[in-house]
Amino acid sequence: MITTAPLHIDKITLTKKSRLADQDVNKVPFGKVFTDHIFVAEYENGKWGKTSIEPYGNAPMSYAVSALHYGQTIFEGMKAFRTINNETVLFRPYENYNRLNKSAVRMAMPEVPEEIFMGGLMELLKIDKDWVPTDEFGSLYIRPFIIATDEAIGVRPSETYKFVIIMAPAGKYYSEPLKVLIESSYFRSVEGGVGFVKNGGNYGRSLYPTILAQKKGYQQVIWTDSKTHQYVEESGTMNLMFVIGNKVITPGLEDTILAGITRDTVLKLARLWNYDVEERKVSIKEVLEAHDNGTLKEAFGTGTAATIAHIQTIGYKDKDYELPPIEERKFSPKVDETLRQIRKGKITDTFGWMLKVC
Numbered sequence: 001m002i003t004t005a006p007l008h009i010d011k012i013t014l015t016k017k018s019r020l021a022d023q024d025v026n027k028v029p030f031g032k033v034f035t036d037h038i039f040v041a042e043y044e045n046g047k048w049g050k051t052s053i054e055p056y057g058n059a060p061m062s063y064a065v066s067a068l069h070y071g072q073t074i075f076e077g078m079k080a081f082r083t084i085n086n087e088t089v090l091f092r093p094y095e096n097y098n099r100l101n102k103s104a105v106r107m108a109m110p111e112v113p114e115e116i117f118m119g120g121l122m123e124l125l126k127i128d129k130d131w132v133p134t135d136e137f138g139s140l141y142i143r144p145f146i147i148a149t150d151e152a153i154g155v156r157p158s159e160t161y162k163f164v165i166i167m168a169p170a171g172k173y174y175s176e177p178l179k180v181l182i183e184s185s186y187f188r189s190v191e192g193g194v195g196f197v198k199n200g201g202n203y204g205r206s207l208y209p210t211i212l213a214q215k216k217g218y219q220q221v222i223w224t225d226s227k228t229h230q231y232v233e234e235s236g237t238m239n240l241m242f243v244i245g246n247k248v249i250t251p252g253l254e255d256t257i258l259a260g261i262t263r264d265t266v267l268k269l270a271r272l273w274n275y276d277v278e279e280r281k282v283s284i285k286e287v288l289e290a291h292d293n294g295t296l297k298e299a300f301g302t303g304t305a306a307t308i309a310h311i312q313t314i315g316y317k318d319k320d321y322e323l324p325p326i327e328e329r330k331f332s333p334k335v336d337e338t339l340r341q342i343r344k345g346k347i348t349d350t351f352g353w354m355l356k357v358c
């Protein structure tokens with residue numbers, strides 16, 4: 001089940017000069033500064049072969065590679081933390097490993113063996129461990145991805161791929177409570193499509209509707225189902241949850257919805273704390289009625305980057321619906337705080353979510 005055996009890496013080239021001294025890892029903006037090293041594994045002739053750790057830099061590849069033209073690209077997003085005992089730990093990394101391979105199957109890409117994913121990640125983290133923020137709210141964001149690298153302008157599955165891991169420290173992730181707009185003209189995903197996988201195209205297509213919502217004063221959209229436009233699905237690139245009365249309600253995992261690891265984590269905590277959890281279709285009507293009769297206590301997005309993103313205002317058809325202030329919310333702030341303490345090693349990790357790296 002769990003492979004933590006060290007991976008033999010074919011070639012390790014360390015940077016001559018670390019860039020760490022130029023950075024305050026507790027303060028860098030999210031996703032813009034990368035650690036000194038990356039991990040790369042190459043796929044050709046039907047198998048994963050050469051592995052390397054090398055200095056972060058530009059990719060040596062042709063402008064004709066299929067990843068750039070036809071979106072044969074998939075990725076993951078996960079985090080490492082520094083505990084109060086100065087250990088480097090990963091949060092539920094096997095979930096990301098499994099999901100990457102689910103994405104690979106749907107996108108006709110080769111699955112990565114566990115020893116390469118986990119072994120490469122562990123070695124890379126050991127080398128760049130000093131990049132993990134020490135701050136209470138900081139984390140190291142990890143972006144594993146696979147790209148199709150055949151140099152050929154023809155629409156067919158590539159025969160060569162690269163699996164790469166890059167990492168970026170993230171300081172405190174401030175997120176103001178969100179104002180979100182329920183979107184019913186554009187769709188993020190459709191039944192039978194690729195909404196359940198982390199394929200590049202899902203994110204490119206979401207930008208234009210989001211900009212339109214931003215022009216109306218919202219930060220994000222709430223996506224609805226493409227057939228009836230009656231059911232909410234996700235918010236931006238986060239799963240969506242509501243607390244209505246004493247129930248935690250979230251759209252069930254259909255193929256239009258990405259199975260978030262944070263989503264699963266939040267639901268496990270909700271069940272532990274004896275909330276009623278419902279995973280099923282959630283209609284716009286139900287949410288707005290709960291707002292009107294005062295039972296809608298909380299709405300929030302869940303995802304690795306923000307953990308919990310509180311929703312303050314929901315817009316639908318030219319009307320705004322205000323939710324209770326964050327200070328009055330009981331569930332999501334408790335989730336946020338509990339997860340922070342587990343990741344920092346301040347309270348016992350009873351679920352076994354954390355994996356020690358070094």
Ligand SMILES: *Cc1c(COP(=O)(O)O)cnc(C)c1O
Pocket residue numbers: 077198234236237238239258259260261262263302303304305
């Ligand atoms: C990544 C992602 C999420 C959140 O998944 P986590 O595993 O919790 O980070 C939710 N929705 C979409 C569309 C995503 O891409």
